[in-house]
Amino acid sequence: MTDYICHDFKTPRNDTSKRLPNSFKLVPLAFYLSLIGGAYFMTMDWLAYKRAQQDKITAEAVTKEHEKVTKEMMDEKAALDSETAKAENVAKWVEGARNLQPIIVSIARAMPAEVRLSDMTIERSEQVPSNLSLALRINGGSATEVGLIESSISRLNYRSYSPQQSKNGDIIEYRSTLVRQEQ
């Protein structure tokens, strides 16, 4: 006699079914949990999808902005490149327009009185106008005079590039390319 349950003598029914054991409650519980879980994940996915769509729109706007800025920068760079090219041309022209007279005077002054310059030409290079092609002939001179010429040229910030000299009797032929040295 534990918990009191009132007696009963009604006519028993034959169509009663046995109740399911309590452990079977896991079946509907699992069903409802899967429903809740499914709803949760679907909601989260839907929210993530909406967020991704928003992010995509934002990213597209940023990309367009970046493309616009890039295009502006490219245009600006193209304009600057054009200006640079023009400036380089001007610089070349300025380099090419450097006076030759100081070189001639310096070479002439470097020669001793007993030596004579019979022939001297200075030509600008067509490709690089700042480079000068020097050719001269020294009568009664020697290698000393050539050294004097080179040192006088170097004082004017020109470097003798690929110098060639040849002696034919008393005549020394000297050829060199003078390259302007930037300070």
Added chain:
Amino acid sequence: MLLDEIKSVLSFAAFKPEADDASVSWSRRFEGRKTLLLNVGRNQTSWRGISKKGRFDDGGVMEGEFADIAPQRADEWRLLADGGWCVVSVNNRFIVSLENNMMRGENCVNLLRTNPRAVLGPKFDRGKRYAICHHPESSASMLLACEESMVKVTEDVLKTIGIRPGRVCCGLFALTEYAIHQLYVAQRGAVPANMILISACEGSIAVLVQQDGQWKELRCRSGLGPDAVETSLQIISPLVQKVPQGSPVYFVSDGQDAKFRSELFMHLERIGASDMTQEDLLWNIIGNH
């Protein structure tokens, strides 16, 4: 059919006890559902509803034969019960006797309902329905035998008006059984070796005598009627003399016979009877336990 079964599993209804599963208390069987309680006397029927929250609703009383009352009150009763389920307490045409060495066991109560011959043996009578209440500490038992024809008629009357009886019980036996449970189980060890338990319900009376811790005598009369105080006292008096003077006398009673109860208790008070009756006790026993 399959859809219904799936629905019952998903709504957990398949795990709840059957509406007429006698091994489960009424309140557990009908949790969250309205039910109807009927107390059928010889010339009177009272009823009460239990709300979805398990509280007692308003009820009613009507004089007359149950078979005449039921069709008149059918609509009202159907409204009080979800699915038409009700408890019926019958209060006449029964006898409670004292038996010894009856079969006990967990399945005994259920077996008494389905195959009473297996429990009662030669004491079984084909035209009776039985219920049993064992003394928890001795081999004595109280055996209720109720007229089967009356139970069947009551059930048939209810079926014709769309009410389904989930439990049919005897009010007097329920009160006695409940009082014994209270004395022997709820207040374990507090039961004196000598005592008398008097139960009364709707004009029926039962007197149980315990001497030296053993149930010695039980007298029961059903259908006495509310005016039979003198007859009741004639049943009680010789039994009171069998126990030593000063032995406790317990009285439990409920039903619509308030006058009978108060007059009877007035006499019992003189021998020091204590009243175990509580408000709505019968409704509480048949509608909650």
